[in-house]
Amino acid sequence: IYFSSDYPMIDSWKASLPAEDIPWISKALFSYNAKGKPELDDRKIDRMWYEPPQPPLVPNQKPKPERYFGHRLLMWMPLRMFKVQLKCPTCKKTELTKQGPYRNTRLVLDVDGYYILAGEYLHCSLCKKNQISWNQCILDQLDPGTRSKFPVHVLYKTACDQRVMFMMHQRGLGKIFHCIR
Numbered sequence: 001i002y003f004s005s006d007y008p009m010i011d012s013w014k015a016s017l018p019a020e021d022i023p024w025i026s027k028a029l030f031s032y033n034a035k036g037k038p039e040l041d042d043r044k045i046d047r048m049w050y051e052p053p054q055p056p057l058v059p060n061q062k063p064k065p066e067r068y069f070g071h072r073l074l075m076w077m078p079l080r081m082f083k084v085q086l087k088c089p090t091c092k093k094t095e096l097t098k099q100g101p102y103r104n105t106r107l108v109l110d111v112d113g114y115y116i117l118a119g120e121y122l123h124c125s126l127c128k129k130n131q132i133s134w135n136q137c138i139l140d141q142l143d144p145g146t147r148s149k150f151p152v153h154v155l156y157k158t159a160c161d162q163r164v165m166f167m168m169h170q171r172g173l174g175k176i177f178h179c180i181r
Contacts, residue, residue: 017116042080053070073115075118079096084143088129089131090127091127098121099123099130100120101120102121105118106158107159111161136154
């Protein structure tokens, strides 16, 4: 059991992340701001994929579950990472700006287990609407090279890696997921 004051992280992420991933993700991406509140540290976001710490080869202490059952993390933040210009899909005029981390994370089904998907809010100053960085209208604005780096098919409440979708298409099951999209 982890206490909320033990690890700097926004509360909505603590609620949506598996308990075994909270300590290492907190250490890898968050810090306290000047007011003492946890915030995503832009200086720590230097790549898309984050791996949980590996267990020691020779355990010298009682094992901790996060060392054995942690999930990889995919940070999908195209404005921060790729410095692309994205237009608001609603008003189609204004350039979107980064607004902060999206409030929830998602578990993505992969061939060998699950990984966590985290994104950011993108804000339009004209129509005052926020978009999620993995929204299809945002992904459609990216060039093919950048778009190919996002390996997830996101549905309303679930998410699936493209490798799983490829395997399902081979077996004729991929059409089911396209129907519920």
